[in-house]
Amino acid sequence: MQYVLIIHEVEDYPAWKIIFDNAAQIRKEAGEISYQLLKFENDANNIVHFSRWDSLQNAKNFFESEALVEIRKQAGVKAPKFVYLNEIENGNL
Known part of the structure; x- marks a missing residue:
């Protein structure tokens, strides 16, 4: 599995959350699974x-797109940090 970890400060969480929720379909179409x-x-x-993706390339294409840069500005996102991850193991205890 491929994952993306994004850490960022937002100006106002409730306002950011509305924009995040409204982007659910475009995130799904881009390859976000959960x-x-x-x-x-x-x-x-x-x-x-923290999200799971069908491929890291799809995630990078999405998060680095000009459209998403603009959406982040509208949502009040400050200096996001993206970490692209490949799973090596998981388990339950």
Whole structure:
């Protein structure tokens, strides 16, 4: 499996979340399979978006597209950090 970890601060989480939810279909069409949203313990505007993708190339194409750069600006995203990951193992305890 391929994953993307994005860590970013947003200006206003509720406003960002509306834009994130409205982009669900374009994320799915781009190859996102599933996602988790997490927030820093003491800061609701520091968000971690962890998602599973059908390929890392599709994820890179999506996240680096001019359209998504503009969407991030509209959503108030500040300096996102993208980490592209390949799974080597998983398990349940």
